[in-house]
Each structure stands twice: as structure tokens, then as C-alpha cells.
Amino acid sequence: MRGGTVAVVGGSIAGCALASAAARAGADEVVVLERTHGRLADRGLGLCIHDGRAAELAATGALPTGIAAHRLTRRSWVVRDDTAAGPAGRVFWEQPFLFHSYHWGLLWRGLRAATPASVVYRQGAAVTGVAGAGERAEVRLAQGTTEAFDLVVGADGYRSVVREAVCPESRPAYAGYVCWRGNFDARRLESLGDGGWSPESVTTVCFAGGSCVVYRIPGPDGPRVNWVLYAMPPQTGRLPFNDPTSFPPGQVTEELTAHLGALLDREFPPYWAQVIALTDPADTFVQPIYDLETARTTAGRLLLAGDAATVVRPHNTSGAAKALQDATAFEDAWRRAGTWDELLHAYQAARGAAGRELVALARRLGRGQVEQPPVWATMDRREAESWWQGQLGGAADIGGQAMTP
Numbered sequence: 001m002r003g004g005t006v007a008v009v010g011g012s013i014a015g016c017a018l019a020s021a022a023a024r025a026g027a028d029e030v031v032v033l034e035r036t037h038g039r040l041a042d043r044g045l046g047l048c049i050h051d052g053r054a055a056e057l058a059a060t061g062a063l064p065t066g067i068a069a070h071r072l073t074r075r076s077w078v079v080r081d082d083t084a085a086g087p088a089g090r091v092f093w094e095q096p097f098l099f100h101s102y103h104w105g106l107l108w109r110g111l112r113a114a115t116p117a118s119v120v121y122r123q124g125a126a127v128t129g130v131a132g133a134g135e136r137a138e139v140r141l142a143q144g145t146t147e148a149f150d151l152v153v154g155a156d157g158y159r160s161v162v163r164e165a166v167c168p169e170s171r172p173a174y175a176g177y178v179c180w181r182g183n184f185d186a187r188r189l190e191s192l193g194d195g196g197w198s199p200e201s202v203t204t205v206c207f208a209g210g211s212c213v214v215y216r217i218p219g220p221d222g223p224r225v226n227w228v229l230y231a232m233p234p235q236t237g238r239l240p241f242n243d244p245t246s247f248p249p250g251q252v253t254e255e256l257t258a259h260l261g262a263l264l265d266r267e268f269p270p271y272w273a274q275v276i277a278l279t280d281p282a283d284t285f286v287q288p289i290y291d292l293e294t295a296r297t298t299a300g301r302l303l304l305a306g307d308a309a310t311v312v313r314p315h316n317t318s319g320a321a322k323a324l325q326d327a328t329a330f331e332d333a334w335r336r337a338g339t340w341d342e343l344l345h346a347y348q349a350a351r352g353a354a355g356r357e358l359v360a361l362a363r364r365l366g367r368g369q370v371e372q373p374p375v376w377a378t379m380d381r382r383e384a385e386s387w388w389q390g391q392l393g394g395a396a397d398i399g400g401q402a403m404t405p
């Protein structure tokens with residue numbers, strides 16, 4: 001099928017990838033409607049993409065070449081041990097971790113730069129509603145105008161307006177815990193001297209009631225250290241975690257900052273507590289963990305991709321890869337389809353179940369690493385390996401599923 005007009009609501013990771021896919025597949029007109037103004041570069045920190053997924057996505061063109069990425073090879077699981085281990089704690093397990101880490105802003109810029117010139121990328125275009133019955137789909141913009149297209153793609157993230165029309169019954173569900181996130185210039189590590197730092201390793205610090213991953217990412221001005229710490233928030237009832245909005249950098253409350261400090265003192269090996277403490281308050285933020293699954297990814301002439309279709313808890317390390325896989329499946333469905341209906345059916349068949357399986361796996365990982373963790377203090381390699389297999393529950397690995405088995 002060739003020709004046709006497509007609007008993509010949201011111009012982030014999924015939006016750029018889906019717009020590029022539509023243009024490559026032969027759409028006459030592709031318009032991205034992104035509500036923010038200026039660069040989207042500051043809204044995320046580090047993320048990782050599994051090497052197997054990245055190779056597949058590079059081969060299909062969904063992951064452009066030349067985007068800065070840092071190679072990781074292993075994951076060290078560490079627990080505080082005041083009796084025998086040194087300040088970096090006891091490493092109870094090392095597992096292979098074949099991922100590359102990315103800086104969100106640099107990944108977005110690479111995807112945006114690779115978007116074909118024919119794609120019209122409109123900023124300051126906030127969509128307030130969509131309708132997709134019949135042969136056309138309509139978007140309503142905040143300024144009050146309505147525009148019609150052959151297809152509207154919802155790539156508008158976890159609070160998707162398009163999802164409201166496709167799957168109004170789906171609501172983000174709070175996992176009951178939050179993450180503190182931060183990042184800083186990796187040169188600051190020099191002030192700590194020799195410790196447990198290894199640039200190719202992801203370190204997972206385990207403690208009663210949570211865990212924290214720390215790893216190196218590329219950055220616009222050189223390597224950075226990125227960390228994500230999952231734990232219950234203070235149980236004071238004062239924190240509004242009834243929607244997935246985060247406390248952005250510089251706006252984390254004193255209560256949340258104090259809670260993090262106490263947790264580091266009490267639970268962390270001293271070296272890793274010092275690493276986290278190298279972060280400026282202005283580069284720290286707190287985000288409640290939510291997830292969401294949808295019964296369908298298409299309805300009428302509407303289609304969902306990326307976090308608009310499925311929000312997976314981050315333990316799975318799969319969100320960006322899944323968004324780019326959605327773009328690959330969309331392009332593939334388009335090229336094989338003779339009609340819009342065939343395209344929409346093929347996309348739903350390829351992506352519907354994949355999203356739900358990722359949500360289920362990430363819930364198991366969240367339960368095992370935050371809600372009901374094992375007794376880390378006594379764990380050894382053998383126990384850890386068998387615990388991990390239980391977490392996977394038959395899945396091949398974290399990082400998302402292979403597109404070609």
C-alpha cells in the first residue's frame with residue numbers, strides 16, 4: 001500500500017520512529033504533533049538497549065547508526081556486609097549483561113535527525129482529543145481546530161490522549177513504590193579513589209525493601225553516571241502518588257530527599273552511598289512506578305505505539321527497544337498491506353500480546369526486587385541464579401523479546 005496521510009501524536013522516541021517508518025513505507029504526508037516547544041532533550045536520563053534487540057533494530061533502520069552508546073558487559077549484584085566485605089560491599093553474583101547504555105537526549109536527537117525531510121514535525125501542537133470511526137481519523141488541537149487524516153498514531157506516552165479513544169478502560173496502575181533517579185559527570189568518581197566502580201558493569205545494590213542500579217552512560221559533555229533506586233516512599237500519606245507525574249529535578253521535597261539519605265546510610269555499602277551522594281540535588285528526581293496494559297492497540301483508524309500502548313515497569317529495561325520494535329512492525333505491516341484495515345490488523349496481531357507479556361514480566365521483577373525481595377544478605381551465586389530464573393518465569397531474558405525467534 002502506498003500514499004495516504006498520517007498524523008503521529010507525540011514526537012519523542014516512539015513518535016520519531018513511527019513517523020520515519022510511515023514516511024519510509026510510502027505515506028504521502030506525515031505530520032508529527034508534539035505539544036512541547038524546543039528540544040525534548042532534558043526529560044530523560046539513561047536507558048539501556050539489549051544488544052540483540054539493537055542489532056535487529058539497526059538492521060531494519062529503526063535504530064539509526066551513529067548514536068552515542070556505551071557498552072556494558074556484566075551486572076554485579078552487591079549487598080552491604082559490615083562484617084567481612086570492604087566499603088564496596090559483597091558481590092554475591094555477577095551475570096552477563098549484554099546491553100549498551102544511552103543518554104535519552106542523545107538518543108532522541110539521533111532519531112529526530114534521522115527522520116526523513118518529508119516529515120513535518122510541528123511543536124507546540126497539543127492534541128486534546130481524537131476520533132477514528134469510519135474511513136478517516138480526526139485530531140482536535142488545543143487552539144480549537146480539527147484536522148483529518150487517513151490514520152492517527154498515538155505515540156503520546158503514558159498519559160495518551162489517543163489511548164482514551166482506543167482503550168478507554170485502561171488506566172495506569174501505581175505499583176506501590178517509587179524510584180529516585182539521578183545522574184552526574186563520571187569524572188566526579190575520581191574523588192572517591194579506587195572503589196567498586198567498573199565502567200562496563202551495571203551494579204545492582206540490593207537492600208531490604210528495594211534495589212538500585214548504577215551504570216555509566218554517554219553524555220553530551222562526556223560520560224555520566226546514571227542511577228535508579230527503587231523503594232517504598234515514606235508512608236506519611238502526604239505524597240500525591242495518585243498519578244504518574246514525577247517530582248522533576250530541583251523539585252524533590254525535603255521529605256523525599258531526607259528519606260533517600262537515611263536509606264543510603266542505613267542500607268548501602270559505604271562506597272555506593274558515596275557514589276549516589278555525588279549527585280547534585282538539581283539532577284535528582286523522584287518518579288512513582290506505574291504500569292499499564294491495553295486489550296488492543298488499534299481501533300478504527302487509530303493505532304497506539306510505545307508507552308501509549310503499554311507502560312512497562314523499568315526493571316525490564318525494554319521501553320525504548322519496544323517503542324522501536326513497534327515502528328518496525330508498523331512499517332512491515334504497511335509494506336505487506338493492501339488496505340488500511342489489513343495494516344491495522346497485522347499491527348495488532350504483531351504487537352498486542354508482546355506488550356502484555358512485557359508488563360507481566362516487569363511485574364514479577366518488581367515484586368522480586370522491591371515488593372517481596374529475598375534475603376539478600378545471605379544470598380550466594382547459586383541461589384541468585386535460581387531466584388533469577390524464577391523471576392524470568394520462562395522468558396529468555398530481560399530487555400524485550402526478539403522480533404525474529
Ligand SMILES: Cc1cc2nc3c(=O)[nH]c(=O)nc-3n(C[C@H](O)[C@H](O)[C@H](O)COP(=O)(O)OP(=O)(O)OC[C@H]3O[C@@H](n4cnc5c(N)ncnc54)[C@H](O)[C@@H]3O)c2cc1C
Pocket residue numbers: 009010011012013014015033034035036040044046047048049125126127128155156157158159160161179181228287305306307308314317318319320321322323
Ligand atoms: C525510571 C525509568 C527507567 C527507564 N529505563 C529504561 C531502559 O533502561 N531501557 C529502555 O528501553 N526504556 C527505559 N525506560 C522507558 C522508556 O523511557 C520509554 O518506554 C520510551 O522512551 C518510550 O517512550 P514514548 O516515546 O512512547 O513516550 P514518551 O517519551 O513519554 O513521549 C510521549 C511524547 O508525546 C508528547 N505528548 C503527550 N501528550 C501529547 C498531546 N496530547 N499532544 C501532543 N503531544 C503529546 C509528549 O510531550 C512526549 O514528547 C525507562 C523509563 C523509566 C520511567
